[in-house]
């Protein structure tokens with residue numbers, strides 16, 4: 476398989492075939508982000524020959540002797556068919572409709588059991604497609620895409636150079652709903668900065684309550700020295716939220732969400748593992764966070780953050 480640099484995928488895509496169709500990010504400007512800094516370019520579209528050769532490799536895996544043996548040792552007669560493909564890269568959904576269609580056609584040609592195709596997307600990538608193109612992408616299998624919206628706090632979106640205001644999240648999520656393309660959101664606790672965490676969470680909940688994400692995966696901001704945000708902190712232009720404030724922010728977000736969704740904090744950046752369905756588990760989750768906020772020691776939590784070398 477062709478893989479370039481560090482490959483990022485959401486935890487719930489662990490059983491998907493990871494297919495590289497892009498590498499890097501077209502935006503590459505968010506001040507806190509260092510995810511694709513290991514690449515010698517900002518963004519690259521994979522040659523179709525590489526994509527096809529990876530699909531052929533995945534197709535042959537079902538008859539590979541090692542895969543057959545491994546399946547039998549696990550009590551299965553043969554390796555499982557690939558049911559879902561996750562397209563690799565920060566935002567493959569930016570690709571033009573025709574390219575996404577060609578990729579989907581090739582996936583279904585080589586792996587006919589595939590039922591759906593996911594990928595990361597920027598919310599602005601959705602805006603580049605017409606309503607008819609979004610509907611056609613849904614019919615081609617594009618579904619449950621993951622969008623790192625990060626926050627609904629306009630001040631934080633602008634400062635961090637996310638490249639869109641909160642209203643874009645609402646508008647484009649509505650278009651995805653209309654096209655029946657389900658989506659997950661990533662939220663970033665800490666993005667609003669010291670003293671603004673609770674306000675950022677309230678504003679985010681207001682925005683998210685007008686959308687329908689299947690899951691809101693929350694991470695916590697970790698500032699790495701290679702990031703532009705680190706330079707902003709050195710210049711005195713921005714201050715980090717304490718770890719306790721990040722927990723308060725997460726609690727506030729959960730308290731103010733009124734939609735049906737799942738909330739999960741799976742990534743390494745999180746100080747605490749929270750997982751539940753909203754609104755059913757709201758009290759349990761906020762009660763757990765309240766207890767942590769009242770009993771946790773900031774210095775201990777900070778110790779975890781400063782020793783986190785990689786997300």
Ligand code: SF4
Nearest residue numbers: 500503504505508565
């Ligand atoms: S859009 Fe995502 S991958 Fe690209 S710079 Fe921003 S946070 Fe990083």
